[in-house]
Amino acid sequence: MIPWFNRIPAQRSLLSALVPAVLLLALSCFLSLLYGAGAVGPLEAFKALFNQGSADAYFVVSELRLPRTLVGLFVGISLGVAGALMQAVARNPLAEPGLLGVSAGSTFAVALALVLGASAATLTVSVAQIGALVGCFCVITAARMQGQNRDPIRLVLAGAALSSLLVALTSLLLLYDERAADEIRFWVTGSVAGRGLEQLYAVIPSMIIAALATLYVSRPLASLALGEKVAIGLGHNPGRIRLIVIVCVALLVGAAVAVAGPVAFIGLVVPFAARALVGPDIRRTLWLCLPIGPIVVINADTLSRLVAQPAEMPLGVLTAIVGAPVLLAIVRARRLPTL
Amino acid sequence: MASIMQKNKQTLLQTDPLDTSLSANNLSLKHGKAHIIDNLDVALPAGKVTAIVGPNGCGKSTLLNGLSRVHMPSGGEVLLNGNNIHRVPSKEVARYLALLPQDTSAPDGISVAELIRFGRHPHQSLMQQWAMDDQQAIAYALAAADLNELKDRQLDTLSGGQRQRAWIAMSIAQETPLLLLDEPTSALDLGHQIEVFELIRHLSQEGKTIAMVVHDLPSACRYADHIIAMKGGKIITQGPPKDVMTKALVRELYGIECDLIEDPMTGSPILINIKRVKA
Numbered sequence: 335m336i337p338w339f340n341r342i343p344a345q346r347s348l349l350s351a352l353v354p355a356v357l358l359l360a361l362s363c364f365l366s367l368l369y370g371a372g373a374v375g376p377l378e379a380f381k382a383l384f385n386q387g388s389a390d391a392y393f394v395v396s397e398l399r400l401p402r403t404l405v406g407l408f409v410g411i412s413l414g415v416a417g418a419l420m421q422a423v424a425r426n427p428l429a430e431p432g433l434l435g436v437s438a439g440s441t442f443a444v445a446l447a448l449v450l451g452a453s454a455a456t457l458t459v460s461v462a463q464i465g466a467l468v469g470c471f472c473v474i475t476a477a478r479m480q481g482q483n484r485d486p487i488r489l490v491l492a493g494a495a496l497s498s499l500l501v502a503l504t505s506l507l508l509l510y511d512e513r514a515a516d517e518i519r520f521w522v523t524g525s526v527a528g529r530g531l532e533q534l535y536a537v538i539p540s541m542i543i544a545a546l547a548t549l550y551v552s553r554p555l556a557s558l559a560l561g562e563k564v565a566i567g568l569g570h571n572p573g574r575i576r577l578i579v580i581v582c583v584a585l586l587v588g589a590a591v592a593v594a595g596p597v598a599f600i601g602l603v604v605p606f607a608a609r610a611l612v613g614p615d616i617r618r619t620l621w622l623c624l625p626i627g628p629i630v631v632i633n634a635d636t637l638s639r640l641v642a643q644p645a646e647m648p649l650g651v652l653t654a655i656v657g658a659p660v661l662l663a664i665v666r667a668r669r670l671p672t673l
Numbered sequence: 674m675a676s677i678m679q680k681n682k683q684t685l686l687q688t689d690p691l692d693t694s695l696s697a698n699n700l701s702l703k704h705g706k707a708h709i710i711d712n713l714d715v716a717l718p719a720g721k722v723t724a725i726v727g728p729n730g731c732g733k734s735t736l737l738n739g740l741s742r743v744h745m746p747s748g749g750e751v752l753l754n755g756n757n758i759h760r761v762p763s764k765e766v767a768r769y770l771a772l773l774p775q776d777t778s779a780p781d782g783i784s785v786a787e788l789i790r791f792g793r794h795p796h797q798s799l800m801q802q803w804a805m806d807d808q809q810a811i812a813y814a815l816a817a818a819d820l821n822e823l824k825d826r827q828l829d830t831l832s833g834g835q836r837q838r839a840w841i842a843m844s845i846a847q848e849t850p851l852l853l854l855d856e857p858t859s860a861l862d863l864g865h866q867i868e869v870f871e872l873i874r875h876l877s878q879e880g881k882t883i884a885m886v887v888h889d890l891p892s893a894c895r896y897a898d899h900i901i902a903m904k905g906g907k908i909i910t911q912g913p914p915k916d917v918m919t920k921a922l923v924r925e926l927y928g929i930e931c932d933l934i935e936d937p938m939t940g941s942p943i944l945i946n947i948k949r950v951k952a
Contacts, residue, residue, distance in 0.1 A: 550799060557791055559783075563774035566743050568847070569767030569795040614780035615787065671781045 348618045351611040355625035362632045366403045367395055370639035401534075405526045405593055406632040408534055410600065412541070412590040414627025415548065415620060416583045417601020418608065422555050422616040423579040424474070425673045426489050427606070427664070431466070431587040432598035434493030438500035439469025440591040441522060445504045448514035459536050463588025470580045472496055487665070524597040524650020526635050537589035544585040548620065551578045556616045559673060597631070597650045599657020604630055606664070614673065692754070693769055693850040693882060694719060695740060699749035702732070702739045709735045710906040712749065717851075717899075722877045723884040724897035728927055732906040733886045734775065734855050740884070741772040741853045753851075767795035771844035775855040775886075779828050785839045786824040789814050792846030810846045817879075818842035818872060834865025841872060852876065854885040858892070870896040894918055894941045902926060918942040924950060 367383060368376040374394045381387035382395045413431065420429040420436075431437050443465025444458050452461070476492035504522070508515040554570040562572050590597070607630075608622035631649070634656065638647040664670070696716035702709050709732045717723050717740075725733040738744035740751055742758045751758040758766055771792070779788060792814065793807045815821050818838045828836055837857060844852055857873065858866040866889075874896055877883050887893040893900060894914035901911045904926055910917045923931055923944065931947040 553794070553797075553799070557794055559780045560788075560791060561774065561778055563738070563743050563772065564777065564791075566763065567741060567767065567770075567772035567774070567844075568791060569762075569764030571763060609782075614782040672778060673780050 348612055348621060351622055352625065355611075355622060355629065359625040359629050359632075362629050362636070363403050363407070366406065366632045366636045367399050369636055370399060370402075401531050402526055402635065403632060404531065404534060406635050407628040408537070408541075409526060409590045409594045409597060410604070410626075410628030410631035411624055412544075412586040412627070413597060413600035413631070414604035414608075414623035415544075416586040416590070418605035418616065418619050418623045419548065419555070419579050419583050419586075420601065421605055421673060422559065422619075423576055423583075424489060425559065427671050427673055428487070428490045428602070428661070429493075430599065430602035431583065432596060432601060433490055433497070433661075434469070434473040435496035435500055436466050436469040436473065436583065436587050437591055437596035437598070438497040438504070439472070440466040440588050441596050442500045442504045442507075443468070444592065445507045445514065445518055445522075448518055449507050449511045459540065459589055459592040462592040463540065463584050466588035466591065467581070467584035469496065469500070470584050474576070474580060521595040523648040524595040524653070525646075525648045526594045526631070533593045537593060540585045540589050544582045544589075547578055547582050551575055551582070552617045552620060555579060559614070559616065595650060597653055599653045599661065600627060600630060602664075603657055603660055606660075609671075692719075694752070694754055695770065695851055695882070695884075696752050697736075697740060697749065698752060700736075700739055700746055700751060701748035702735050702744055703747045704735070708747075708906070710739070713906070713908065715740075715901065715908060715911075717882055717884050719882050720877070720880060721882065721898040722873060722896060723899040723901060724887045724893035725884060725901045725903060726887055726890060726893050726926070727903035727909075731903045733903050735906075736903070737772075737853055737855050737884065737886050738774075741770060742766060743772065743774075764795050767847065767849070769849050770851040770853065771847040771849040773840055773844050773852070773854045773857060775859065777840055781829060783828050784825055785820055785828060785831070785842075786811070786815075788828060788839055789820075789824075789842045789846050792843040792848075795847060810848050814842040814845035817845050817875065832865065833861050834868045837861060837865070837869050838872060841869070841876075845876065850880070850882060852881050852883045854883070856886050856888060859888060866892065890918075890923070891941075891943055894943075895936070895939060914941055 368379045374382070374391045378387050378391040379395050379399070382391040385392070416436075417430050420431060420434070421427055423429075440462040443461050447458065447461045452458070473489070473493050473496060476489065476496070508518060554565070554575045557565045557568050557570050558572055558575055565572050565575070587601075604623050604627045605619055607626050608619045612618040612622050631653075634652050635649050638649050638652045641647055641652075694716065697713055700713045700715070701711050713736070715736070725736060727733050735744060739746055742751065742763070745759070753761060753766060753769060789811055790807075793810060796807065796810075797803070815824055818841055820835075820838060820842055823831065823835060823839070828839060831839065841854075841857070854873070858869050861869065870892060873883060873885065877898075885897075887897070897914060899911065900914050900917050902909045902917060902922060909925060910922060918933060920931065920933060923929060923933075928950050929947055930950055931944045933942045934945055935941070936943050
C-alpha cells in the first residue's frame, strides 16, 4: 500500500491547483504582516496596512515585516524550484539541496570568504552560488557513481556524508575566527529575520537568469523523465540539460543561502506537495512550486515568531523540525515514487 | 529568412520517406575499453522490417544504439540519407528516426496521452509548443496503436502489452520514416507479443522502415522481411528469413541442434526438435 503522499495522481488541470495556491499565498503574506516581529498586535498592524494606524505600527509593518515577507517569498520560490529541478534531473524524489550538501557547500563557501576577510554584506551572493555549484557537482558525481541500481537512498547517503563533512569544516573555520563566527552564527541556522531589501536586490540578476534558463530547459527536462535514451531519441541533449539545471540550482540555492542561510527541507516538501496536486510533469510541478514554496516558508516564518515569544525560533530549526518527520514518512513507505 | 532555413534543411535530409536510408560504414562501437563491434558495414532495406538476431552479448543492442546515435562510435560513421548522423542536429535527426529503447521507464502517474505527446518534441520549439499538426499526429498515433479508449489511463495501470503499445505510439507520433526498436517484446507474454508484432507489421505497411532487435527466432522469421544474424560483433549472414534460416545458422548462433519446417499457414520457418549440442 502506497501512502497518499507518495502517490502521484494523473495529470490535473494546472489552473485548478494554481489559483487556490496563489490565493493561499496572498493570505499567508497578509498573516505574516499582521503577526510577528515587533510589539505590534494584529489589529494595529491591520490598521497600519491601510494607513490608519500609529506611526510606530506603520514603521514595524513596513520596515520590519514587509521586507521579511518579501525575503520569505523569494527564499520559498528559490528553494522550491531548486528542489523540483534537482529531483527531476536526478530522477530521485529525495534529491533536495539541503539533504544533498548543496546548501552546505554554499554555507562553507560563505564562511570561508568571511574568514578570508570578506564582510558579510559584500560578495556573499556569488560566493554562495559558487559554493552551491561545487556542492552540486560533487553530489551529481556521487549520483553517477551509484551505477546500475538506481537506489534513491544511496544518493541521499552520499549527500549526507558530503553535508556533514562541509558542516564540520564550516564549524572548524568558525572556531579559528571569532569575528566571522559572530557574523555568521545566527545566519548559519537559516533565518529570514532582519534581512533587508538590499540583500534581495543583490540576487535579482541571478534570479532572472535562473528563471529564463528554467523556462528554456523545462521541456527537455520533462523528456529526461522518460530515460536518457528516449530523451536523445527525441532530439534532446541530456548532458546539456543536466548542466543547465545544475547551474540553475546553484544560482537559486546560492542566492537563497546568501539571503537566509541554509533552510533545510523546503526543497523536499514543496515539490512533493506540487506533484501530489498536479501530477508528474516537471513543467506543471515547477509552476506550482512558485506559490507553494513561499506558502511554506512564509507560514513557517510566521509560526517561528509565535511559538517562542518573545524570542524567535530560527526558521531553519522550525523547517527541520517539521521536515525531518516528513522525510522519514516518505522513506518509510515501501515504494518511493518513480520520477 | 525562415524559408531559406527550411530549404537548407531539405537539402540536408530527404523528405520522401521511402528515400530515407540508414546505414553504417566501417562502424566500430566500444563499451568502455571492450570492443563490441569492429568495422561493421550494414544498411537497412527501405520500407522493410529488419530483425537483428543473435545470442546474448553479440552486440545487437549496441548496434541498434549506434545506428540511433545514442552510442557514439569509436570509428566509422552512421549515415542518415548519406549524412553523418552525428553532424546533423540531433533534433533534426529525431524527425527522421525514432528510437524505442529496451527497459523504458516513465514517471508515476503519467497518462498514455501525455506520454504520446512527448513524441512531438522534435517538431516543436520553445516558441511554438503546440500546433494543429501535433493534434493530428497524436490522433493518428492513438488510432494506429488502438489506444483511443486507453488514452486517459495512467501508464502504470496498463498491461505490459498495452504499455508497450503506448510507447510505440509515442514513436508513431514522432512521424519518422525510420523506427528502431530494442527488444520490443521482451518481458511480454505470447498474446502481448503478437499484439506488438502486428502493430509493427501495420506500421511497415504504412511505409516505415523498421529495425528491431528480437530474441525469439521464430517471431523474427514470422514478422520480419529481412534478418540480420550477428555473433561476436559481426554479421554472419543476412537476407530474407527463408533464405538465411538454416540448421547450420541456428547451430552457429545458439549452439543448438534443431530441424526447420515451414509454417503451413504463413510459410515462415519454424524450429522443432530443439536440442543442445553436446560439447
